[in-house]
Amino acid sequence: MTLRDLVDKLLGRQPASASTARDRLQLVLAHDRSDLSPELLDQMRREIFEVVAKYVDIDLEEGDVSLETEDRVTALVANLPFRRPVASPSPKSD
């Protein structure tokens, strides 16, 4: 983020178009480079959630599987936070 972006944000203005261009490009290139359509990515995301959910209790609302790209290397990045264990009433031991 640049100083200009911050000023725009504080004034509630639309951000300068260069940062929008950069963000849109990064997203579209991640898809171009991996040859994955948004539908396929979505299907893969759901299947990954299902598999992981078999083993651990994950928070599906917070979870995210997306493509990220840097230096022409594209990676599938999954961020799947475990659900915070609900404090179960422990049996009294006295």
Next chain:
Amino acid sequence: MTSNSRTILICSGKGGVGKTTLTANLGIALAQRGSSTVVLDADFGLRNLDLLLGLENRIVYTAQEVLAETCRLDQALVKHKQVPNLALLPAGNPRMLEWLKPEDMQAIASMLEQRFDYVLIDCPAGIEDGFKNAVAAAREAIVITTPEVSAVRDADRVIGLLNTHGVNPVQLVLNRVRPKMMANQEMLAVDDVTDILALPLLGLVLEDEQVIVSTNRGEPLTLNGTKSPAAKAYSNIAGRLQGEDIPLLDPSKERSGLRATVRRLMQTKIF
């Protein structure tokens, strides 16, 4: 082959970003700097390199007759009158596209490599057969793009294909840079483009009306040693190709005064 001939593909993916203009200007600049240079028009469908060089009326034979062996290579080469170190091998008839194979382009390139220090191939737009034929003949490449989303996206596709074909090195030229729009952050910054495409920057060409004027006349900007920003940029690119260490232009330094200072301050990355 001359001791170390270099065959360089000039490509972009998207059309209209400045491939042919770069090929013409770079050809002139390299030749003026003492390297024997040939420019090969690989755009058989929509050839224009002859027009930008002002050689359209002097074409007798083309790459087509050379391949068919109905003429010798030196009969087809069109020598530039003012820059005798530069020659053009014109593209043949568009019907050539029906039978032209990557091996044909390789055959043409290796003939040219025996005579010239630099073989510059003006690649057609797109990533179809025309591109595949041209890339087969190339050892290294210059990808040219503009700071616009569509041009950068197409350049990325082309870079992927160049990597697959083992073309190396691949360098970037950023064309039609508008310093004022960049300062206002209404145009992708130079770093944005080089980061996204992950290529070394060979040159940066400012938007320059003189390019259109020179096209009208069929006299590339580098021909007359004009002081226009684009002419300077093209000849710097030629110098860097020949191994000279010429610093890159910084678009933010193109403007001075209080406004420009404030704009520079606004570009400061804060996190």
